[in-house]
Amino acid sequence: MKYVDEYRSAELARGLASEIAGLVQPGETWRVMEVCGGHTHAIYRHGLEDLLPSEVELVHGPGCPVCVIPMGRVDDAISLAEEPGITLATFGDMMRVPGGRGSLLEAKARGADVRMVYSPLDALALAAKLPDRRVIFFAIGFETTAPATAVTLLRARAQATPNFAVFCNHVTIEPPLRAILETPGLRVDAFIGPGHVSTVIGTDAYRFIPKEYGRPVAVSAFEPVDLLQSIALLLRQRAEGRCEVENQYTRVVRREGNARALAAIDETMELRDEFEWRGLGTIPRSAMRLRAAFAEWDAEQLYTIPGVRIEDPKACRCGEVLTGQIKPWECGVFGTACTPERPLGTCMVSSEGACAAFYAYGRLRRPTEEPVGA
Amino acid sequence: MARRRAVLRDELITLAHGAGGKATRNLVEALFLDELGNDVLSALGDAAVVPGGGRLALSTDSYVVHPLEFPGGSIGELAVNGTVNDLAMVGATPRWLTAGFVIEEGFPVADLRRIVASMGAAARAAGVAVVAGDTKVVERGNADGLFVTTAGVGTIADGVDLGPHRVLPGDRVLLSGTLADHGMAVMVARGDLQLEAEIESDTAAVHELAASLVALGEGLRWMRDPTRGGLATALNELAEASGLAVVLDETALPVRPAVNAACEILGIDPLYVANEGKLIAIVAPQSVDEALSLLQASPLGTDAALLGEVRAKPAGLVLLDTTLGGTRIVDMLVGDPLPRIC
Numbered sequence: 001m002k003y004v005d006e007y008r009s010a011e012l013a014r015g016l017a018s019e020i021a022g023l024v025q026p027g028e029t030w031r032v033m034e035v036c037g038g039h040t041h042a043i044y045r046h047g048l049e050d051l052l053p054s055e056v057e058l059v060h061g062p063g064c065p066v067c068v069i070p071m072g073r074v075d076d077a078i079s080l081a082e083e084p085g086i087t088l089a090t091f092g093d094m095m096r097v098p099g100g101r102g103s104l105l106e107a108k109a110r111g112a113d114v115r116m117v118y119s120p121l122d123a124l125a126l127a128a129k130l131p132d133r134r135v136i137f138f139a140i141g142f143e144t145t146a147p148a149t150a151v152t153l154l155r156a157r158a159q160a161t162p163n164f165a166v167f168c169n170h171v172t173i174e175p176p177l178r179a180i181l182e183t184p185g186l187r188v189d190a191f192i193g194p195g196h197v198s199t200v201i202g203t204d205a206y207r208f209i210p211k212e213y214g215r216p217v218a219v220s221a222f223e224p225v226d227l228l229q230s231i232a233l234l235l236r237q238r239a240e241g242r243c244e245v246e247n248q249y250t251r252v253v254r255r256e257g258n259a260r261a262l263a264a265i266d267e268t269m270e271l272r273d274e275f276e277w278r279g280l281g282t283i284p285r286s287a288m289r290l291r292a293a294f295a296e297w298d299a300e301q302l303y304t305i306p307g308v309r310i311e312d313p314k315a316c317r318c319g320e321v322l323t324g325q326i327k328p329w330e331c332g333v334f335g336t337a338c339t340p341e342r343p344l345g346t347c348m349v350s351s352e353g354a355c356a357a358f359y360a361y362g363r364l365r366r367p368t369e370e371p372v373g374a
Numbered sequence: 375m376a377r378r379r380a381v382l383r384d385e386l387i388t389l390a391h392g393a394g395g396k397a398t399r400n401l402v403e404a405l406f407l408d409e410l411g412n413d414v415l416s417a418l419g420d421a422a423v424v425p426g427g428g429r430l431a432l433s434t435d436s437y438v439v440h441p442l443e444f445p446g447g448s449i450g451e452l453a454v455n456g457t458v459n460d461l462a463m464v465g466a467t468p469r470w471l472t473a474g475f476v477i478e479e480g481f482p483v484a485d486l487r488r489i490v491a492s493m494g495a496a497a498r499a500a501g502v503a504v505v506a507g508d509t510k511v512v513e514r515g516n517a518d519g520l521f522v523t524t525a526g527v528g529t530i531a532d533g534v535d536l537g538p539h540r541v542l543p544g545d546r547v548l549l550s551g552t553l554a555d556h557g558m559a560v561m562v563a564r565g566d567l568q569l570e571a572e573i574e575s576d577t578a579a580v581h582e583l584a585a586s587l588v589a590l591g592e593g594l595r596w597m598r599d600p601t602r603g604g605l606a607t608a609l610n611e612l613a614e615a616s617g618l619a620v621v622l623d624e625t626a627l628p629v630r631p632a633v634n635a636a637c638e639i640l641g642i643d644p645l646y647v648a649n650e651g652k653l654i655a656i657v658a659p660q661s662v663d664e665a666l667s668l669l670q671a672s673p674l675g676t677d678a679a680l681l682g683e684v685r686a687k688p689a690g691l692v693l694l695d696t697t698l699g700g701t702r703i704v705d706m707l708v709g710d711p712l713p714r715i716c
Contacts, residue, residue, distance in 0.1 A: 045696075
């Protein structure tokens with residue numbers, strides 16, 4: 001397939017892999033974090049780690065939109081869905097995330113009207129089809145998905161749709177990166193910057209990482225050759241004594257980002273004082289809420305949200321997985337009490353979650369090729 | 375005195391059509407018998423009486439597809455081909471089907487006739503007769519238009535023994551054609567993805583392909599039609615049941631460009647998407663060439679391919695050697711394949 005196969009070429013990949021092998025220092029451990037869950041998924045799906053020299057260790061980051069939602073927010077969504085007259089719409093992955101009172105999928109089986117949609121605009125269209133109900137879109141995601149929610153709100157206002165609302169849980173990418181960079185004993189030497197978030201916010205948004213924390217960044221596309229090239233770019237920076245933000249995803253990402261998308265977010269949303277992140281705790285000014293001008297479409301203004309904080313299960317170490325402190329298989333419940341079938345933590349739910357991706361694709365302990373944690 | 379020929383003038387199915395009276399009789403005789411009739415079914419007895427003996431294969435399956443009609447087929451063809459294929463996979467010759475219809479009140483009779491006619495055509499093409507049936511009408515809102523359940527009976531020749539117990543390390547994995555056509559056709563036809571693509575379901579009866587492989591004798595070990603859950607799920611079931619490993623070569627997987635593009639856009643892995651007119655065959659190494667040419671000689675098997683092999687280890691797992699030169703696990707999915715969020 002054109003525009004895909006080129007980026008999966010085994011020949012190009014081998015060339016980049018040997019370049020990378022030539023840039024590492026024998027015996028060192030050089031750790032690079034891929035921030036984005038989409039990258040994690042691609043790394044495992046294509047077996048990318050098999051091509052890398054043992055000196056390069058990939059560390060999975062916090063950029064999985066489903067993984068960072070805390071259990072309390074899932075319970076809030078369930079309580080909205082259980083209100084009479086409400087239809088709750090959300091992305092498929094979000095329906096399986098366990099809260100304190102089970103998942104949205106279980107709430108649906110108990111009788112709540114929960115629908116899976118592919119886009120917030122589908123939720124708005126659903127509201128037009130169900131005039132006697134209020135359709136609430138359970139919005140999640142980083143700056144990648146926030147513009148779609150913003151555009152949907154602008155359209156709801158333009159159409160004066162009375163029976164639509166948004167339960168806003170959009171988060172921003174900079175605060176968790178800072179939280180990781182501030183972690184005592186940080187184990188990350190370089191960052192593969194997220195691709196799709198960067199189409200919106202641009203590469204300039206990461207300049208604080210080399211400037212304040214002395215780590216290089218390469219914003220990367222999602223195909224295996226892209227990821228290998230980004231790793232090579234980062235190692236080349238080190239070899240040449242540079243430390244900066246580079247853009248590998250030049251076919252889509254601009255330095256300044258997408259002005260129209262940013263304007264749509266800014267028109268509809270503003271930063272909250274604080275937001276609880278799964279496994280990372282409460283982080284100030286790290287998430288978005290709807291602006292007062294959109295109060296008539298704001299589920300948090302229209303309904304009483306319980307807002308109860310639910311402790312993560314003690315055995316669950318999602319927070320350490322999300323910040324790259326441990327690998328999925330180092331968590332004690334990985335593959336035993338926590339599996340894709342019965343996830344304990346969010347990282348095991350979404351295909352972009354590090355644990356789910358590793359469980360589905362990676363789980364081989366080489367060279368014996370025996371499954372681990374199964 | 376000859377009974378008056380039944381006539382069905384209604385445009386919509388009503389609860390009366392399920393009440394067992396004249397309306398039911400009209401529906402059964404003027405629609406179902408019209409489209410599916412044969413000597414056995416036309417007797418309209420409480421049970422069909424068919425000749426038989428020896429070893430029989432039995433299978434049943436319920437069909438609840440939405441939309442009911444999609445590019446390349448309808449629930450009617452699926453209900454026949456799906457059960458025919460299930461019988462064929464154990465080496466049976468499909469012979470008889472039964473069909474149960476749960477119809478939602480208000481369902482258009484014209485749609486029902488079109489669907490039942492497609493069942494009739496599929497049954498004739500597959501050489502099976504629908505010999506018994508049942509109809510129920512449920513109130514509006516209690517069914518998604520139409521549910522169909524078919525059960526099938528096939529006969530198995532002496533000496534045919536297929537199953538995971540026959541699979542050995544070194545055996546090869548063959549697939550009779552392209553992956554993921556049916557599942558992606560239905561997903562696109564639902565319209566909620568607002569994706570336009572010319573993808574047709576592959577629904578077809580593969581009993582003749584299966585029969586040609588059964589003729590290989592000892593060389594054929596195991597067959598499966600990779601329907602819901604796709605190739606990955608079927609091979610995981612084999613790996614688990616046999617305690618062996620299945621290793622696939624990513625570069626050998628046959629996927630149509632349009633199907634591949636739709637999967638890429640949605641972030642769905644074609645390995646997990648349903649097929650309705652394909653078979654997987656595990657064959658002994660010495661039978662691979664013959665099996666592949668037998669498959670490729672049929673119009674249903676022109677894209678047949680050798681996908682990989684069975685190994686002793688790692689026990690119970692399916693692995694994929696990626697185009698890039700890596701290796702990964704191909705696990706079972708927990709739920710439906712879902713489009714990625716971003």
